[in-house]
Amino acid sequence: MKIALFSLAAALLMNQAATAANPVRLPAGYSLETIDIPSEITLGVGGLAFTPKGDLLICTREGEVWRYTHGNWSRFAYGLHEALGLYVDPKTSEVWVMQRPELTKLIDEDGDGKADVYQTVNADWGLSDNYHEYAFGPVRDAAGNFYGTLNLSLSWRGWARSDRWDIGRVHDSKMGHAAKYRGWCFQITPDGKFVPYASGLRSPAGITINGKGEIFYTDNQGDWNCTSTLHQVVKGRFYGHPSSLADDPAYAGKNLNRITEEEYDHLRSRPAVYLPHGELSNSPGEPIFDETGGKFGPFEGQVFIGDQTKSNEMRASLEKVGGEYQGAVFDFADPLQCGIVRNRFAPDGSLWIGQTGRGWRSAGEKIFGLQRIVWDGRTVPMEMHSISLTKTGFRIQFTKPVDRQAAADLANYKIKHWGYIYQAEYGSPKVDLTELSPASARVAADGQSVELDMPLVKEVVYQLTLSNIAGADGAPMTNATGYYTLNRLRE
């Protein structure tokens, strides 16, 4: 075959079908649809964005941007260098794409539905041929600043596919720093200036911004990151992987290998939520806040996070304790057809999920794909809506009234907590694993919540598993385990 990949530009590919394919675990009231992709298209999804008209734009690891509208596919751009994120202006429909080498504005000057001008907005970060130097983003704040995250360089010989695999490692870390600003979150100002924003990132495969202008990113478990994580980005903070500090003027001339793990531990900001490795997550992708106004069910304001390796969709409820976010994460839909890297809510409130497994390996049969989860608008599933910290334990908020008798039975709660080791080594075992039972369980008068009392320690993850607890209406729980990251105690 002559390569058809790039001669498709003119073809408008038709396909209407989306097929239902529910995963093993999905809360009641939700259904999963799989979008059929024409066989001519290789859609290793790197980014998703909706236009004001409701068209879905999809950029791919293979370097194309596709427009999907009412079952029709047309190609908007091609020839991009590993496009891993899209932003579409909600008012003007202008399109930006994050490529490995730069942030680019794609402009369709003649209005024929294809980008003509590939305008470089900023390319001020370093780039070598090291395999792992991904660029993720962009998200944009209300002032017009863009934000993105830059992966560190891989320091596994061979896998790095580069002579520059052994540069900028700290305490023999498996990721290093072969080019400038690797391991940073950056800001691009409206006039196109590059601002190093926060450091210490490792493999930050997803970044998002919520309606309050708060930016969060996910990071993958590995060296200097004990398990996969969700972090709020605050300007000037350091999130734990020291290789990026090579670009911090405060460390100019310093030997990063002379600084101990303990010292770095004091310098770092902790993640808002640990996503326990293996049992819940492995390689998290894009987080997205549910700001659909209830169109996606009872989880408004919470964060949905996809995982590339495990192909599952997670859900996190956050709260501020001591001025910082921490919170609980639950499984939500598990597993889907392929590794999840991108999440976007459509104007109708359905959650679109962009998938790629190519070469990274993921649960499920597919190499790439596109699915969406739709709420039926009526059915409230029986789930833990959120877990919040009290002075004496936790309050579990349910999505609807719980079976009071079961919820009051202490035997129905299995609780563990453990810590992780912050270290240069890859990952971390669970340490100080402790099992406990709540001292009491008080069900609220309205049946919507239960308060559990138990000994509290900080800087650990509490795992709360509920068994034999259903809704007052008999509805069973789909996801009966929550993981609360307790960084700070309530004063």
Place this chain on the structure above:
Amino acid sequence: MILGVTAAYAADEQEVQIGTLHAQMKFDVASFQVKPGTHVRLTFNNTDEMQHNLLILVPGENKPLEVAQRAWMLGVDAVKKAFVPDGPDVLFHTRVLDPQQSDTINFTAPEVEGDYPFVCTLPGHAFSMKGIMRVNKSATGAVVKAAAAPPVGNSKFHLHVMDEPLVIRAFVDGGPARSISVGLPAGINYLFDAEECYVRFGWTGMFLDVGPNVGINEGDRGGGWCRILGDKFELGDSGFPISLGVPDAKQTVKFAGYRLRGKDVPQFFFTIDGKRVTQTIRPAALGVGLISEFEFDTDPGKVFFYVSPHLLRLSSSAGTWESGRLEVSAGAAKKFSVTIVRQAKDDTKPKTPAVAP
């Protein structure tokens, strides 16, 4: 490699069959032999997936490209004239054949001994789609088959330029991390360095193998270096070529993107100390090389342009050359063009390539 001797009907008649090497931009015959004055019945079978023709030319090593480039300049007349330019150097030719068509031409071989090239003059094909009719009194009628190119990667991932330029960003063997590969329908390709903002090198013929970037097998990670498929040619790379005001000025150069223009060539944008430049790159009209037009948004004053001149023919629309340094005076530099063409190997002395007996 001699595959066989063509059937000779009589002492002065000979039949020749020429096909194509599928998707390799080559005839399947490198050379064939005929005696002077022989009546030749030549059949060209286009077994490829694109249009081709076959012209037999007067001797001269550079004739194939020279005649082909005249054909490419025919413009709107090209199709009407079957890509056959006027001139005494075209002796015989077929019509333009669609895929899977064939055409037979009958002619009498020249009386003068020599190596008469044959070539396809469709745009861009002549760099590799050529062969030799060797006219020789002691000709045996032997046909030398063209060697199939060693397979480069998986041809499923070979990008072919049809009638519209292709612009691909990915790692490329021999290029910087910020590389942009451009394939033009004229069979000329080049690599634009989007970090330093200039053309690093070119290559003729087939465009790009993106297999290593996409990932050849299902489990491959991709992200590897693409391979150029044609023959690389140098363009005097000595770093970013432009210096404003004074020689070797210390300046900040920033890439600003590019514009696709359908079937016309793309344009590149960059700034030098904030001054915006548009670079439009076309194949040189004659020879193997490129012509770059530089247009500044505002008058840049005096401009110096540097090329490492070894084995290159250099010319420009303005300014004066001193070896590899062009100086364009203030006022003339707002828009100027530079042509860099590989020196022809030997224009005067036709060499005889090695041809099996």
